[in-house]
Amino acid sequence: MSQYLGVMGLQIPKRLDSETEQALIHQCRKRNFDAFGKVVDAYQARVLGFVKRMVRNPEEALDVTQEVFIKAFTAFERFDGRCSLKTWLFRIAYNLCVDRSRKAERSLTEVSIEASDPESDPLEFADERWSPIEMLMTDELQLVVEEALRTMSPKLKTVLLLHDAEELAYEEIASTxxxxxxxxxxxxxxxxxxxxxHIEEYRRGEVQ
Amino acid sequence: MKEEQNLITKLKGEMALSAEESTELDALLDSSSSIGNVIRDLPHEEPNLVWRSQLNEKLSVLAEKPKRRIGLWKWASGVVVVGAASLAVWSVVNTRTPVIATTNTTIADSTNFEDQLMQSHVESAAAMDVSSAYALDVVSSKETSYTGEEEWSTSDLESL
Known part of the structure; x- marks a missing residue:
């Protein structure tokens, strides 16, 4: 049994194809340590990215991410395969983040989208405001996006990250x-x- | 514009949408997919090797632990509980406890309480009359007592 799966795992492709994933799931149900290591390799960065944006504190995010995989490892026998492995892992991650928030007595109240600036953000439905040309990711824009995520309600943030970042289906998010x-x-x-x-505000400031 | 504001209000309140509003929402989500691309392009940070090493240590400890036979334990505990319950029911059913009750059932059944009471007294007195203790007592009293009502006559004395 290898104790250095992290090093080994670097050579494993980050996207598991369906056949490989099914084989790994079969092995993980038998508590196969090596097979689970490959699952960790495939999903650790994505899970950490989600948790980090949910709990804010980077150290806490690392702890929660470890907890996600430990819970998954111990509960793998109960994974029934009705949802994808990825959905299952993010469900565990979401539940742990919610638990942490409750324990820390953080406020889970909604941050209204009107809080940004109702005058400059009239929520019009014109399609041109979503122009892809303006959405090129730069380091600066990345900071703006991260800041927008920080000020977003956990309820909205969860759905946005699971759908847009992790590409989970509406039904999967609903059940999660x-x-x-x-x-x-x-x-x-x-x-x-x-x-x-937030992005519009950043753009206006950049132009000025 | 008013309809759009109504839709936004409904969305914020998480209220149920009509079929038309749901269609409109789907269209809005399609048109806002470029925002989704921005989120999708956010970089993912790989945890460092120290983190991974710590995780591996924890997982290896868990992997070495023998699987708990949860099913067996559940089955065994179920049998114990059922057995204890059966024993308790059996002991309740089969244990004879002393019965506390009144004994004057005859009197209680009678329609004339006084007659029954009198009969009971007569029977009790008769029982005392025929009992040996009472008879001996009577004989004894006849032999020992002298009331002086019977006097000796002169002829009786002369015959002596």
């Missing part, structure tokens, strides 16, 4: 968060509007 699909769509739109408001 425990809300109807329609609510997921509503939250996704509001989250994008919140994000758009």
């Amino acid at each position: 968060v425990g809300v109807p699909v329609g609510t997921v769509k509503s939250r996704l739109f509001l989250a994008r509007a919140h994000m758009k408001a």
